[in-house]
Amino acid sequence: MESKRRLKKFKWFVSYTKELNWLEDMALSGWKFYDIRFSMFFYFEACDPVRLLYEIDRFNLPKNPTLKEIRYKEIFIGVAEDMGWSVVTHDESQNYYFCKEYIEGEINELYNDEESRDYRAKKYQELFRKKAEELIGVLCLVGILYLALGLASSINGGRTPQWFVIFSMVYTPVVSGLYFLMNNLGKMYYLEFIRMRKSNSKDGKQDIGKIERKLIFTNIRLKKYLTGMALKGWQLEDMTTTRFFFIREDAAGYQYTMDSKYLTNRRRKALGRNKLEDTKDWSGMNNDWQVQSLADAESKDWIFVCALENRMVIYRSKPDAMPQPLNEPKYDRRPRFISLIGEYSAFIVLCALISGLIGGIIGSML
C-alpha cells in the first residue's frame, strides 16, 4: 500500500478560532490534520477535500482528582464519539482536538447552547488564572530569596552577589509581565469560547467577531469609531480601556454615547439635585451613579451596551434612530482621562507624583 502524502506546517496562533478555521480550510483543500507538536507544528495527511469541523477542549484534571473528575474525561470522550466526534490528537498542554464531518441538519458543534459554551469558556479562563497564580508564587519566592540574601550578606558585611541583583532585575519584570499576559489571555479566551461558532453565523463557519486595540482619548472620537464600526456590520459587545470586542451583526446606523460619574453628577446638578457621592468609597467601587445613569439613558431611549468597570457606561441607539443626546455636546471634546483609567488609578498616580516630589526634595537636601 502506498503511504499517504504528508505535510508539516509551521504556524502559531493566539486565537483558537483562527486556528480551528485554518484546520477546516486545510481539510477543504485536501489536507487532513492528524497531529500537533509544541502548538506550532501541524501535521497533515493528504485526503479528498472534505468539510470537517474541528473543536478544542480540555479536561483540567487537578493534582488530587476526585472519582468524578477521573471519570469526566472518559465519559466526555465516550459521549463525543457517540455524537460523531473523534479525538484527533492532543497537544503538550493537554488540549484535545476533536473532529467531525460536517453534516447538514446535524448539531455541528461540540457546545451548542449558551450554558455549555460558558462551561467550556470557564475551563480555559480557570486554566490561565491558575497559571497566573503560579507565577505570583514564583515571584514571591524570588523576592523572599532576594531579601534573605541581602540580609545574610549585610550581616556578613558583604554585598548581595552581583549576579543575583541582575537576575532579579530581569526576572521580576519578565514574570510580572507574564502574569498580566496570562490574566489577559484567560479573559480573552473566555470571550472567544463563549462566542465560538454561534448558530447565527451565516456560512456555518466560526464567526465570533473581532477584537480591536485602540487608545481613544475623547468621547467624540469614540462615538465616531463605534458608529463607523456599526456601519461596517460590527457591533460593540464589550470593551476594556484599550480593547474593543465586536460581534457581527447587520450593518446599520447606530449612535453611541458614553456616560460617567462626572457627567451623571453634572446632569443631577442641572436638575438642582445633590451630587452622588460616597465618602466611604476610597477605591472608587461604589457604582450608585450607574443606576442613575441607566435610568437617565433609558428615559431617552438609549440601550445599554457595556460598562467599563466602574468608570464609564456605553449606550447605543436603536438602529437608524437619533435619540436625544444624554449629555451636553461640550463634554464630547474633553479628554476622558479619568473615565479611561479610573479615579482610583488617577489617585495613585497623583500620590506617586507627590511622594516622588517629596522624596526628591528630601534627597536633594541631604
Next chain:
Amino acid sequence: MSDGLIKKYIPMTETTYYTLLALNQPRHGYAIMQFVSRLTENRIQLGTGTLYSMVGRLVDDRVIRILSTDSGKKTYQMTDLGLDLLRQETKRLDQQLQNGIDILRQEGVINGE
C-alpha cells in the same frame, strides 16, 4: 433518598427531565439525543457539551448508571433512584400545569375544553 438530592433535582431542568425519560431504556449518547429531539419535535437539541456534563453529573449522583462497555460504547440507564426522582418531578409538574390551567381559565386567557 437524601434531601440534598431532592433539592438538587427538584425542580428539574427540562434537559435533565427529558434525558431521564430517554433513559427509561438503555441508550447511548446519540440515542438519547435522537429520542429527545423526536419527542420535542427538535425543540431541544442536546449537543455533546450539554449531554456529557449532564450524564457525568447523573452518573455521579447515581441517578443513572453505566450499563455495558463491551463494544466500547457506553450505554446508560436510569436507576431506581432516578425513577423515583422522575416520578416526584412529574407529580410536581402536573400540579404546576394544573394550577396554570386553572388560573388562566378563570381569567379567560385559555378556553376550557
